[in-house]
Amino acid sequence: IAREDASFIRETMDGVNPADISQLLDEVDGERAKYVLDVLNNEIGAEVIEELEEDTRRDFLEEFEPHEIAEYLVEMESDDAVDIINDLPVKTREQVIASINDPETAAHVQELMRYDEDCAGGLMAKEMIVANINWNVKETIEEIRRQVENVERIYSVYVVDDNYKLKGRVSIKKIILSGDRVKIQSIYDEDIIHVETYMDEEEVADIMQKYDLDAVPVLNLQGKLVGRITIDDIIDVITDQAEEDRQLMSGISSDVEEDDTIWAISKARLPWLIIGMVGSTLGALTMGAFEQELDKYVTLVFFIPMLMATGGNVGIQSSTLIIQSLANRSNFEESLTKRLIKMLFTAVLTGLVLAVIAFIIVVVWKGADQMQFGFVVGTAIIGVTLLASIMGTITPLILDKLDVNPAIASGPFITTTNDILGIVVYLAIANLLLP
Amino acid sequence: IAREDASFIRETMDGVNPADISQLLDEVDGERAKYVLDVLNNEIGAEVIEELEEDTRRDFLEEFEPHEIAEYLVEMESDDAVDIINDLPVKTREQVIASINDPETAAHVQELMRYDEDCAGGLMAKEMIVANINWNVKETIEEIRRQVENVERIYSVYVVDDNYKLKGRVSIKKIILSGDRVKIQSIYDEDIIHVETYMDEEEVADIMQKYDLDAVPVLNLQGKLVGRITIDDIIDVITDQAEEDRQLMSGISSDVEEDDTIWAISKARLPWLIIGMVGSTLGALTMGAFEQELDKYVTLVFFIPMLMATGGNVGIQSSTLIIQSLANRSNFEESLTKRLIKMLFTAVLTGLVLAVIAFIIVVVWKGADQMQFGFVVGTAIIGVTLLASIMGTITPLILDKLDVNPAIASGPFITTTNDILGIVVYLAIANLLLP
Numbered sequence: 046i047a048r049e050d051a052s053f054i055r056e057t058m059d060g061v062n063p064a065d066i067s068q069l070l071d072e073v074d075g076e077r078a079k080y081v082l083d084v085l086n087n088e089i090g091a092e093v094i095e096e097l098e099e100d101t102r103r104d105f106l107e108e109f110e111p112h113e114i115a116e117y118l119v120e121m122e123s124d125d126a127v128d129i130i131n132d133l134p135v136k137t138r139e140q141v142i143a144s145i146n147d148p149e150t151a152a153h154v155q156e157l158m159r160y161d162e163d164c165a166g167g168l169m170a171k172e173m174i175v176a177n178i179n180w181n182v183k184e185t186i187e188e189i190r191r192q193v194e195n196v197e198r199i200y201s202v203y204v205v206d207d208n209y210k211l212k213g214r215v216s217i218k219k220i221i222l223s224g225d226r227v228k229i230q231s232i233y234d235e236d237i238i239h240v241e242t243y244m245d246e247e248e249v250a251d252i253m254q255k256y257d258l259d260a261v262p263v264l265n266l267q268g269k270l271v272g273r274i275t276i277d278d279i280i281d282v283i284t285d286q287a288e289e290d291r292q293l294m295s296g297i298s299s300d301v302e303e304d305d306t307i308w309a310i311s312k313a314r315l316p317w318l319i320i321g322m323v324g325s326t327l328g329a330l331t332m333g334a335f336e337q338e339l340d341k342y343v344t345l346v347f348f349i350p351m352l353m354a355t356g357g358n359v360g361i362q363s364s365t366l367i368i369q370s371l372a373n374r375s376n377f378e379e380s381l382t383k384r385l386i387k388m389l390f391t392a393v394l395t396g397l398v399l400a401v402i403a404f405i406i407v408v409v410w411k412g413a414d415q416m417q418f419g420f421v422v423g424t425a426i427i428g429v430t431l432l433a434s435i436m437g438t439i440t441p442l443i444l445d446k447l448d449v450n451p452a453i454a455s456g457p458f459i460t461t462t463n464d465i466l467g468i469v470v471y472l473a474i475a476n477l478l479l480p
Numbered sequence: 481i482a483r484e485d486a487s488f489i490r491e492t493m494d495g496v497n498p499a500d501i502s503q504l505l506d507e508v509d510g511e512r513a514k515y516v517l518d519v520l521n522n523e524i525g526a527e528v529i530e531e532l533e534e535d536t537r538r539d540f541l542e543e544f545e546p547h548e549i550a551e552y553l554v555e556m557e558s559d560d561a562v563d564i565i566n567d568l569p570v571k572t573r574e575q576v577i578a579s580i581n582d583p584e585t586a587a588h589v590q591e592l593m594r595y596d597e598d599c600a601g602g603l604m605a606k607e608m609i610v611a612n613i614n615w616n617v618k619e620t621i622e623e624i625r626r627q628v629e630n631v632e633r634i635y636s637v638y639v640v641d642d643n644y645k646l647k648g649r650v651s652i653k654k655i656i657l658s659g660d661r662v663k664i665q666s667i668y669d670e671d672i673i674h675v676e677t678y679m680d681e682e683e684v685a686d687i688m689q690k691y692d693l694d695a696v697p698v699l700n701l702q703g704k705l706v707g708r709i710t711i712d713d714i715i716d717v718i719t720d721q722a723e724e725d726r727q728l729m730s731g732i733s734s735d736v737e738e739d740d741t742i743w744a745i746s747k748a749r750l751p752w753l754i755i756g757m758v759g760s761t762l763g764a765l766t767m768g769a770f771e772q773e774l775d776k777y778v779t780l781v782f783f784i785p786m787l788m789a790t791g792g793n794v795g796i797q798s799s800t801l802i803i804q805s806l807a808n809r810s811n812f813e814e815s816l817t818k819r820l821i822k823m824l825f826t827a828v829l830t831g832l833v834l835a836v837i838a839f840i841i842v843v844v845w846k847g848a849d850q851m852q853f854g855f856v857v858g859t860a861i862i863g864v865t866l867l868a869s870i871m872g873t874i875t876p877l878i879l880d881k882l883d884v885n886p887a888i889a890s891g892p893f894i895t896t897t898n899d900i901l902g903i904v905v906y907l908a909i910a911n912l913l914l915p
Contacts, residue, residue: 060671062671062673062691064690064691064692096690186656186657189653189656189657190657193653193657198694199652199653217634217652217653217656218624218628218634218652220656221621221624221652221655221656222621222624222625222628236495236497238497254715254719255499255531256497256499257499257712259633259694259711259712276694276711276712276715277692277694277711279715280689280711280714280715280718283715283718283719283722284689284718286722287718287721287722287725288804290722290726291725291726291729291800291803291804292800292804294726294729294730294800295729295796295797295799295800296793296796296797297797297800297801301801302801302804302805304805307822307825307826307829308829310801310826311826311829311830311833314794314797314826314830315830315833315834317793317797318790318793318794318797318830318834319834319837321789321790321793322786322789322790322834322837322838322841323841324789325785325786325788325789325790326786326841326845328785328786329782329783329785329786329845330782330845332781332782332785333782336778339778339781340778343771343774343775346767346774346781346784347764347765347767347768348764349781349784349785350760350763350764350767350784350788350899350900350903351757351760351761351763351764353760353785353788353899354756354757354759354760354892354895354896354899355753355756355757355760357792357895358731358752358753358756358892358895359749359753361730361731361892362730362731362732362749362752362753364730365726365727365729365730365732366732366736366737366745368726369723369726369727369737370737370739387742390742391742391745391746391749394742394743394746395746395749395750395753398746398750399750399753399754399757402754402757403757406757406758406761410761410764410765457789457793457796460789460792460793460895461789464785464788464789465785468785
């Protein structure tokens with residue numbers, strides 16, 4: 046690449062999958078990457094741009110003139126084109142849209158840009174094969190031929206009436222197997238699942254997973270067919286969701302990756318770290334209130350980490366179990382009371398086992414004459430396990446009701462709360478039980 | 481259902497999606513569910529069984545005779561049939577296989593059972609459309625017609641030579657648009673990505689995601705086409721992986737769900753809780769070693785939770801970032817040294833900010849005359865942030881090298897280690913700095 050040998054690049058890249066070219070270009074700087082793209086034809090170039098990492102793509106497109114970007118966009122499916130436009134600086138965005146030559150693409154892009162990125166409207170593409178219910182198979186095949194350039198994968202042909210209302214679908218298999226003159230009306234399947242433009246992307250993902258769909262038609266509020274969502278977009282939704290959950294669980298507050306700048310990473314990490322510190326200051330204040338007891342029995346201090354660790358771990362486990370159930374709403378049918386009772390029993394059982402172990406640890410270490418500490422620590426462990434389970438179960442449920450991603454409750458939030466809880470319960474019990 | 485009114489059930493269920501029937505049956509007991517299935521026809525029944533929750537299905541199939549199960553299996557795609565067989569008790573398994581009437585299904589099932597569930601061979605189905613390279617379009621369409629009952633979704637037709645070696649693929653779109661007499665040889669696409677039977681399921685998922693594939697052909701060691709993996713199976717792999725990571729991150733050691741028994745849940749939760757307790761006992765022993773200092777300056781004790789919380793949170797954040805990079809291997813190209821240096825800079829920056837805040841908290845609380853504690857806590861925070869970052873970064877890398885899922889390192893393991901680390905660093909620094 047360094048030698049800018051056009052024919053060499055063209056030859057080497059011939060037959061290489063665009064996804065591999067993208068991976069290669071992720072590693073070189075914008076100017077050189079642009080050179081490679083200029084050499085390739087626009088169709089492959091468009092695929093390469095689609096597959097680039099988001100960050101690389103942003104830097105990379107800065108090297109291009111708006112009309113050059115527009116040329117690539119024409120080759121893409123409308124949903125991918127809009128994703129890329131939405132990622133551009135506002136000014137470039139307008140210029141790019143203005144320079145799209147193909148009137149159909151321009152119309153599609155403008156329509157799709159109206160929708161929020163996280164809803165069905167923002168996921169859907171305008172490219173699909175639509176047949177009128179009064180057509181026959183031959184007319185439908187002609188339509189497929191007309192659309193062949195635009196629609197990469199067909200999956201199903203959607204059947205609409207004269208008002209573009211969705212009536213059903215015909216599988217491509219049925220079209221192949223039916224004679225040219227067979228009416229669509231007589232072979233289409235009325236049972237069809239659809240989504241609506243305003244639905245949340247996760248709801249769409251759930252529906253497509255539940256019914257095992259490769260593509261789902263999108264209707265607008267008037268019931269007209271306006272686009273379709275394909276399974277590859279849903280995989281991205283699922284993967285992004287898993288990544289977001291993981292980050293929330295670990296207290297990273299915005300979407301960062303290891304190759305972001307040091308400053309960006311620190312900024313995403315600091316909020317929860319600071320909250321954790323402030324939270325533990327409350328723990329410190331609690332300990333301050335029990336200063337006398339702590340002064341009298343220094344041994345008490347030694348078991349503070351144990352109470353904190355147990356509270357934190359129990360809380361995270363409980364919230365993860367609840368979050369998991371919330372994610373699979375289908376098996377979320379047991380009544381709330383029944384589930385809370387079950388959670389309490391589990392907490393009691395777990396707490397008892399841990400308390401016995403804690404008691405043994407204390408007695409082995411401190412000797413049988415200091416058994417009273419064993420009782421204090423054991424009782425406190427049971428109390429903390431119970432409270433942390435309740436907190437860990439209720440917090441995600443409340444967050445979910447408030448439409449906040451409950452994964453945040455499996456993170457530093459629950460650890461910090463339970464750390465404090467652990468200290469308070471422990472010292473209160475010590476205060477009660479010790480002379 | 482209670483009244484066992486067969487015609488009523490048949491009528492109500494008519495036109496209802498099997499996935500919805502499954503959801504309904506998840507809620508009733510095995511015997512009643514069986515009654516509903518007996519009323520429905522086998523094809524729909526098979527779909528309903530496929531869609532059931534794994535636990536419900538296991539209980540449910542106990543109600544059936546082996547030959548009844550076999551009848552449903554014949555209606556399923558081979559990969560789903562094998563998944564269900566693998567879930568049966570060993571004895572029933574043999575009986576079911578023996579009672580499969582359809583010789584083709586029996587052969588497929590037996591072949592697929594040889595493969596490990598977690599590899600490409602275990603994911604693939606035998607159902608696919610294969611065309612010989614010497615056929616023409618008409619012959620291919622006849623093959624599609626023959627297979628129409630078995631292959632639910634076609635995606636692509638795979639092209640093989642006389643030895644069943646994979647040569648390429650033809651999209652179904654191209655078949656529709658080509659005349660009957662056109663040779664497959666002249667329209668097939670040689671660029672085809674395949675996987676091999678022994679590949680790990682996650683590797684297959686990565687490949688299908690990277691190249692945006694709906695289906696991928698599977699070759700055996702001899703290069704012969706033996707099956708194909710479809711995108712819906714990959715979605716399950718991705719979802720399961722995300723769930724497994726979440727559980728590992730929260731210290732739940734086996735795959736449990738909220739609706740498992742109290743005992744199963746407790747058993748899955750206890751191991752990490754016990755490890756956490758033992759770990760914090762080490763923290764306690766450390767504090768024991770500094771008993772004199774703690775006795776002299778009780779104030780020191782108050783900030784132990786802060787150091788523990790910071791260490792734990794920093795460690796989890798660092799490991800999550802690394803694990804995320806490990807998951808997207810494609811952008812994992814920066815050299816190890818470069819990344820470690822970056823991680824250290826981030827840790828220093830984060831540590832400095834936190835240290836300043838900690839210093840302010842201490843001084844505000846304890847007054848300017850106890851500023852020495854502010855210095856101790858601040859310095860300790862920097863030390864802990866650095867050490868926890870290093871631990872959090874290196875542990876997942878080592879686990880990954882050892883082929884252990886690194887997500888485990890974002891869980892109680894890192895918290896416990898860093899809790900102890902926090903205490904040691906803090907008390908050591910206090911010992912050094914205080915008179």
